[in-house]
Amino acid sequence: MVQSAKDExxxxxxxxxxxxxxxxxxxxxxxxxxxxxxxxxxxFTEILTGETGVVHRVKNNREALDKLTxxxxxxxxxxxxxxxxSVIAPLNLPGWGKEQAVNVLTPKDFADRDSFKDAVFDQVQxxxxxxxxxxxxxxxxxxxxxxxxxxxxxxxxxxxIAILPSDRIVSVYxxxxxxxxxxxxxxxxxxxxxxxxSMTADIQGHLFKGMHGPRxxxxxxxx
Amino acid sequence: xxxxxxxxxxxAKREVAKSRAYPSLKNAPNMLYTKRxxxxxxxxxxxAYQAYGAAIRAEALNRLPELLEEFExxxxxxxxxxxxxxxxxxxxxxxVNLAKERGAKFVIKGKSMVTExxxxxxxxxxxxxxxxxxxxxxxxxxxxxxxxxxxxxxAINLTCExxxxxxxxxxxxxxxxxxPVALGLAARLFLREKFHRASFGVAGVNVAVAETGTTINLExxxxxxxxxxxxxxxxxxxxxxxxxxxxxxxxxxxxxxxRNCTGQRLPAYVSMDSGPKRTGEIDGPDEMIIVIxxxxxxxxxxxTRAREAxxxxxCAACLNTCPVYRQIGGYSYGxxxxxxxxxxxxxLLLGLDRTQHLYRATTLCGACKSVCPAGIDHPKxxxxxxxxxxxxxxxxxxxxxxxxxxxxxxxxxxxLTHAWLWNLGVRLARNVxxxxxxxxxxxxxxxxxxxxWFEKRDLPAIAKKTFRERWKETKGGN
Amino acid sequence: xxxxSLFIPCTVDLFLPHVGEAxxxxxxxxxxxxxxxxxxTCCGQPAMNSGYTQQAKxxxxxxxxxxxxxxxxVSPSGSCTCMVKYHYPEIxxxxxxxxxxxxELAPRVYELSQYLVDVLKVEDLGATFNGKVAYHESCHxxxxxxxxxxxxxxxxxxxxxxxxxxxxxxxxxxxxxxxSVHYPDISESMVQDKIKNFIESNAxxxxxxxxxxxxxISGYLSRNLPGKKVMHLASFLASNGREER
Numbered sequence: 026m027v028q029s030a031k032d033e034x035x036x037x038x039x040x041x042x043x044x045x046x047x048x049x050x051x052x053x054x055x056x057x058x059x060x061x062x063x064x065x066x067x068x069f070t071e072i073l074t075g076e077t078g079v080v081h082r083v084k085n086n087r088e089a090l091d092k093l094t095x096x097x098x099x100x101x102x103x104x105x106x107x108x109x110x111s112v113i114a115p116l117n118l119p120g121w122g123k124e125q126a127v128n129v130l131t132p133k134d135f136a137d138r139d140s141f142k143d144a145v146f147d148q149v150q151x152x153x154x155x156x157x158x159x160x161x162x163x164x165x166x167x168x169x170x171x172x173x174x175x176x177x178x179x180x181x182x183x184x185x186i187a188i189l190p191s192d193r194i195v196s197v198y199x200x201x202x203x204x205x206x207x208x209x210x211x212x213x214x215x216x217x218x219x220x221x222x223s224m225t226a227d228i229q230g231h232l233f234k235g236m237h238g239p240r241x242x243x244x245x246x247x248x
Numbered sequence: 249x250x251x252x253x254x255x256x257x258x259x260a261k262r263e264v265a266k267s268r269a270y271p272s273l274k275n276a277p278n279m280l281y282t283k284r285x286x287x288x289x290x291x292x293x294x295x296a297y298q299a300y301g302a303a304i305r306a307e308a309l310n311r312l313p314e315l316l317e318e319f320e321x322x323x324x325x326x327x328x329x330x331x332x333x334x335x336x337x338x339x340x341x342x343x344v345n346l347a348k349e350r351g352a353k354f355v356i357k358g359k360s361m362v363t364e365x366x367x368x369x370x371x372x373x374x375x376x377x378x379x380x381x382x383x384x385x386x387x388x389x390x391x392x393x394x395x396x397x398x399x400x401x402x403a404i405n406l407t408c409e410x411x412x413x414x415x416x417x418x419x420x421x422x423x424x425x426x427x428p429v430a431l432g433l434a435a436r437l438f439l440r441e442k443f444h445r446a447s448f449g450v451a452g453v454n455v456a457v458a459e460t461g462t463t464i465n466l467e468x469x470x471x472x473x474x475x476x477x478x479x480x481x482x483x484x485x486x487x488x489x490x491x492x493x494x495x496x497x498x499x500x501x502x503x504x505x506x507r508n509c510t511g512q513r514l515p516a517y518v519s520m521d522s523g524p525k526r527t528g529e530i531d532g533p534d535e536m537i538i539v540i541x542x543x544x545x546x547x548x549x550x551x552t553r554a555r556e557a558x559x560x561x562x563c564a565a566c567l568n569t570c571p572v573y574r575q576i577g578g579y580s581y582g583x584x585x586x587x588x589x590x591x592x593x594x595x596l597l598l599g600l601d602r603t604q605h606l607y608r609a610t611t612l613c614g615a616c617k618s619v620c621p622a623g624i625d626h627p628k629x630x631x632x633x634x635x636x637x638x639x640x641x642x643x644x645x646x647x648x649x650x651x652x653x654x655x656x657x658x659x660x661x662x663x664l665t666h667a668w669l670w671n672l673g674v675r676l677a678r679n680v681x682x683x684x685x686x687x688x689x690x691x692x693x694x695x696x697x698x699x700x701w702f703e704k705r706d707l708p709a710i711a712k713k714t715f716r717e718r719w720k721e722t723k724g725g726n
Numbered sequence: 727x728x729x730x731s732l733f734i735p736c737t738v739d740l741f742l743p744h745v746g747e748a749x750x751x752x753x754x755x756x757x758x759x760x761x762x763x764x765x766x767t768c769c770g771q772p773a774m775n776s777g778y779t780q781q782a783k784x785x786x787x788x789x790x791x792x793x794x795x796x797x798x799x800v801s802p803s804g805s806c807t808c809m810v811k812y813h814y815p816e817i818x819x820x821x822x823x824x825x826x827x828x829x830e831l832a833p834r835v836y837e838l839s840q841y842l843v844d845v846l847k848v849e850d851l852g853a854t855f856n857g858k859v860a861y862h863e864s865c866h867x868x869x870x871x872x873x874x875x876x877x878x879x880x881x882x883x884x885x886x887x888x889x890x891x892x893x894x895x896x897x898x899x900x901x902x903x904x905x906s907v908h909y910p911d912i913s914e915s916m917v918q919d920k921i922k923n924f925i926e927s928n929a930x931x932x933x934x935x936x937x938x939x940x941x942x943i944s945g946y947l948s949r950n951l952p953g954k955k956v957m958h959l960a961s962f963l964a965s966n967g968r969e970e971r
Binding site for chain 2: 029030031033034035037038039040041042043044046047049050051052053054055056072076132135137138141142143146147162163164165170171172175176177180181198199202203206209210212213214215216217218219220221222223224225226227228229230231233235236237238239
Binding site: 257260261264265267268571572575576608609610611612613614615617618628631633634635636637638639649653654657658660661663664665667670674678689691697698699700701703704705706707708710711713714715716718719720724 | 734738739740741742743746747750760761762764765766767768770772773774775776777778779780781784785787788816865866869870896897898900901902903904905906907908909910911912913914915916917919941942944945946948949
């Protein structure tokens with residue numbers, strides 16, 4: 026019987042000698058672990074702003090919508106797409122959009138991938154999403170993708186607006202990783218860390234934002 | 249990709265001359281080297297964090313078969329399909345046949361060194377399927393038909409003039425420009441269409457996690473996220489050594505990779521995929537196939553010393569710190585991988601006989617070893633390969649050295665253990681060599697053995713009285 | 727007075743004996759008595775670097791037999807010191823008795839500046855020099871042995887001397903033994919960068935602690951820029967920067 030590639034490869038690997046390795050060395054903890062809530066917010070803001078992200082802090086959902094209204098005026102937005110996650114859904118953005126003369130689409134408006142892609146690539150000027158967590162350690166938004174959180178909404182439009190409660194900001198990745206990946210039967214199909222706008226320095230080392238993804242990231246922190 | 253490792257000497261000579269003419273070529277590694285230093289400072293203890301990374305990679309390699317099995321089991325449970333390929337041919341054939349079955353006329357590609365190793369783009373092209381590299385640097389290199397100059401920044405050496413020329417012809421750019429931002433925008437517009445219409449995507453894997461069957465990609469541009477979100481079929485290609493035990497281990501590697509590579513705490517995007525999309529999701533792949541590529545690695549794995557080369561996480565810190573790489577750039581190394589990591593890996597994959605220069609064109613300065621987050625001792629591996637040439641070790645195709653060299657070292661080792669013989673040798677050498685000295689300086693010696701030295705430098709004549717002779721005469725200078 | 731055993735690299739013995747004599751001179755100044763085993767020849771590095779491990783082992787065993795009982799072995803070379811301290815145990819790892827002897831000897835082998843500053847606790851050797859000097863951090867000295875402060879302390883203690891910073895002081899000069907012979911264009915490019923950085927530092931003399939680097943840089947200067955000076959730190963200190971040969 027012909028051996029499968031898998032058996033051949035694993036067979037060779039298993040037949041190889043094993044080494045006795047020393048135990049792993051001591052790893053000093055990250056300094057961010059000791060930050061209090063306000064420090065977490067300010068460190069998160071400092072680092073993300075350093076990457077040209079814009080961070081606004083508001084008291085509640087009403088103020089979040091006011092801030093959104095302000096952004097729409099500043100960025101001259103006529104058509105946006107919003108996901109339907111646990112932060113965004115309660116805001117009723119389609120309703121708000123009618124008041125602001127902004128066309129608010131959601132992925133659920135589309136029957137299939139292709140029509141959704143047409144809209145998110147060519148029609149909308151901004152994507153509005155929530156974020157499940159954020160990390161002070163690196164000024165990072167963490168987004169779980171699922172049926173209420175389409176992937177392309179925070180990627181294809183030139184502007185990404187993320188809204189989240191400020192108490193979702195934690196210090197370092199590990200506790201969240203543990204939480205998100207704790208149940209092997211319920212892993213998210215994709216979990217993304219966003220630490221600023223899309224960028225590149227591939228041409229002569231010249232850095233610029235907005236290579237393939239958003240050129241600008243605006244975060245609205247609630248609370 | 250064509251293998252030109254045997255042309256190293258000529259390629260390097262040409263590149264040295266070029267970098268003399270265009271000193272800005274040295275800027276790229278220098279810029280990344282400087283950024284790295286800044287990024288590393290954000291860690292509480294650089295040495296401890298690097299050492300921990302090395303321990304993770306050492307353990308991952310040591311447990312490789314179990315971890316790969318665990319990875320496969322969990323990836324399949326997530327809904328991914330896992331395909332194993334012994335070599336480039338098997339991997340290429342599988343991917344191309346799948347693309348044909350799916351009716352793909354073109355595929356979008358995220359950056360993947362292993363797909364260059366297996367020559368996937370050529371095979372796709374041969375079968376009439378157009379591969380579009382979407383990482384800006386890879387896209388430019390592809391359009392200009394150049395190999396990668398650097399494993400992380402493949403087109404960093406190319407000028408705006410060169411890029412503009414190519415973009416005018418091939419990328420529908422309407423107006424000439426030398427502004428890197430405008431050039432980038434032209435690429436963005438061109439590739440956006442591809443992202444939008446793609447039905448088949450191929451990407452690499454930075455880290456594969458055994459514990460959960462998750463694959464992780466790091467990027468700044470967003471092209472990999474597009475590749476993993478827009479098309480219905482996604483193929484992820486990984487070589488066998490990419491696996492680590494746990495998600496916690498993966499996070500540590502991600503922290504080290506980001507800082508060592510570009511000095512960032514994190515790149516703009518880190519995306520972690522655990523299988524294809526789930527029911528009800530409107531984007532993401534319907535099917536995800538993970539192709540695990542061996543291509544000579546399980547063979548080299550048998551040697552516990554050589555195995556260390558597989559620890560590499562592709563951060564390119566070694567390239568940016570290598571004084572030789574700075575002078576010769578990525579083309580000189582003749583195949584996919586360049587710099588010290590290429591110098592330790594390619595001889596094992598291609599055979600020592602085809603890669604003689606790769607582990608000899610080094611001063612063993614140790615700069616690479618000193619920055620490596622995976623704890624690879626590059627100089628030690630170079631010496632190991634050289635010793636395999638001397639012993640003619642067949643396993644890695646050691647190439648026997650010229651017999652004169654062997655005879656020389658045999659005589660030399662006899663002389664150095666018998667001082668009278670050594671002293672005689674020194675006196676004879678002095679009599680001969682110093683004939684060519686003028687004013688205590690030798691500018692040339694007959695015979696080609698040391699021609700390389702004298703081409704560029706002088707040498708002092710052998711001292712009329714060596715240290716040993718002077719000590720004896722002056723009774724120790726007393 | 728304590729005896730200290732001189733480990734004089736073959737490059738110094740043949741081409742740079744004044745560096746060896748300066749080493750002995752400085753050790754005397756620092757209050758120890760240098761002794762010299764006449765039967766010493768070569769540490770074996772050329773053989774190891776060319777892959778001739780068996781021949782390198784012969785050199786190692788000869789060295790260990792010769793120096794094995796010395797309380798302290800001191801060398802004006804980083805690469806030779808590295809060879810004995812770190813590579814001898816490696817290449818002898820398959821011969822337990824020799825491995826034991828090599829490991830036992832290793833801590834007693836020192837590079838010169840390390841021995842003066844860390845063991846003898848001497849930094850001022852009475853040298854004077856009016857002018858600027860720059861320091862090249864040779865690969866085996868810096869990365870192989872972790873030595874960087876010690877030579878700079880010795881330099882800073884020289885009356886009148888000003889140690890100036892030099893760009894990329896820790897970059898390889900392009901010697902690498904065989905490398906400089908077999909890859910002359912790359913090697914030349916590297917030594918040119920080193921010299922460019924030296925000139926830009928405005929130092930009068932470039933100092934270093936490695937005979938190989940010295941032969942490489944001085945050889946290039948001799949051919950191309952005879953006015954610029956490079957010296958081994960030992961010669962500099964022993965001759966107040968005038969380097970009598």
